[in-house]
Amino acid sequence: MVKALAKLGVRDWCLSPGIRNTALIDCVMTSSEIEKHLFFDDRAASFFALGRARLKKRPVAVCVTSGTAVGELLPAAMEAYYTETPLIFVTADRPKRYRFTGAPQTANQENLFGVYTSHFEDIESGTPIRIFNWSMQKPAHLNICLEESYHHDYSRFPEIDLFLSREVAYQPIQAKEPGVLIELFEKANNPLVVVGTLLEEEVSIVRETLIKWDLPVILESNSCLRNDPSLDHLSIKPYNNLLKMCRDAGYPIDAIIRIGGIPTVRLWRDLEDLQDSIEVVSISRLPFSGLPNGKLIHGDLNFFFRSIGNQIPNPGHGNFEKLLSNARNKEQFVLRSFEKYPNSEPALVYKLSLIIAKEASVYLGNSMPIREWDLFASNNAPYKKIRSSKGLNGIDGQVSTFLGLTLDEPGEHWGVVGDLTALYDLSAPWIANKKSSYKLVIINNNGGQIFARKKLNQYIINPHPFSFKAWADLYYFPYEKWEDIPRESLPTEGLSIIEMVPKLSQTNAFWEEFESYD
Ligand SMILES: Cc1ncc(C[n+]2csc(CCOP(=O)(O)OP(=O)(O)O)c2C)c(N)n1
DSSP states (O other): OOHHHTTTTTOOEEEESSSSHHHHHHHHHHHHSSSSESSSSSHHHHHHHHHHHHHHTTEEEEEEEHHHHHHHHHHHHHHHHHHHHOOOEEEEEEGGTTTTTTTOOOOOOTTTTTTGOOOOEEEEETTTOGGGGGSSOOOEEEEEOOOOOOOOHHHHGGGOOTOOSSSSSOOOOOOOOOHHHHHHHOSSEEEEEEEEEEEEHHHHHHHHHHHHHTTOOEOOOGGOOOOGGGTTTTTSOOSSSSHHHHHHHHHHOOOOEEEEOOOSHHHHHHGTTTTSSEEEEEEEESSSSSTTTTTEEEEHHHIIIIIIHHHHHHOOOOOOHHHHHHHHHHHHHHHHHHHHHHHHHHHHHHHHHHHOTTTOOOEOTTTHHHHHHHHOOOTTTTTTTOOOOSOOSSSSHHHHHHHHHEEEEEEEEEEEEEEEHHHHHHTTTOOOOOSEEEEEEEEESSSSSSSTTTTHHHHHHHHOOOHHHHHHTTTTEEEESSSSSSSSOOSSSSEEEEEEEOOOHHHHHHHHHHHHHH
């Protein structure tokens, strides 16, 4: 089986040992060519694998023992499903005859992830492996039923040859029907484009298309186009309160074209109630329209825009000069507010974005970090390697995914997450080593402050008295507490933990003024 997966291009194995998967792990460990990542926490292993598969653009295997260890993989399976990340869960099991008997550590693991895996195999000795039929677009689950075997003869494992052949190649979906988009362009007077998460290889064609269409555009950070100079003349930011902003500027939006992943911007949620008045078409490699009855062109963006793009006439549009100039004025207002509230959370995020090197990678945690970076990061902030987990917007496994995306990678890597998000993934640093330089910024604003923005009760926010110094000490990582952004930088080796503590009163005052600007 390990050989079969090697043929599919699996080069990284995330291993979380127990007795039942020992033989599997021993087999993987003997291969000098496979990269092995050892964990004790199965959930952290699976979220790390998510990051790894995205980084390597190859399937990654996660191997756990039987019982509840398998259940720990469900959240990552869900995220992988919604982002089409090719994870392979290899779960050890007891022989099938033990199922439903209540025998120790014997759960029913058969197709445990249900709709979240597109391929499942229940393998006993002698069962032929069918993994070559897997499309690699959704996660796969191989459940391996093993008899007891505590005595391993390590010499019997042959060296695993990697990439012997690749019998199933990933087949990008070829979308050939531009009809809904042409129709939208024909009807719309004031269309707006919103660009969500893009893959690295999609960025260039989307940039070209946006320049050609010449429409106002919302560029979310994880489009990796947010600060692209060639789109500066079209990019609306900061983009809160968009519908009103556009109306006031004489450009009332009547159509939206979404490109890439499901957007974070509030506008997208508002559309749920506006589908009668605003036409929406999504173009994405992912099979999700993101709205009930939403229209979707599903397929490979490079294929679609390069081979079908010339059949789409350029859209007409109203004049959006005023919209752009109003947005620039709002930007100036925000900069003045940063001076007025220098220790507010938005000001700290802005100043943080200024000290991160242009070529660094930045992982933005869900909740406020990604929203604040979208709204307030400087126009000089790095923008080419911005990553996040937008499949289901979970706050779980974020530090592990960040490490999966960056472990052993050259260069400088920054992760920015909320305090509850960090507390959720306390075992994540287990895998961090000193070969890469990563800085994890935890915005400790005392609970889930996203709920304060939505004016919810204190108990929903879950305030707490904890600081992260002891966590950094536990793993022997350097730690700093920042109430403002310092000039001198931290050590460049290994993981540094930075606890960034904004002033709540300033944050609240900032948001109040910002939200009443329009
Ligand atoms: C796994 C999971 N559980 C619960 C939630 C709901 N949720 C969304 S944001 C949030 C609070 C996050 O708090 P924190 O990480 O401190 O970030 P902040 O809101 O302060 O930016 C919660 C609990 C979620 N998104 N994912």
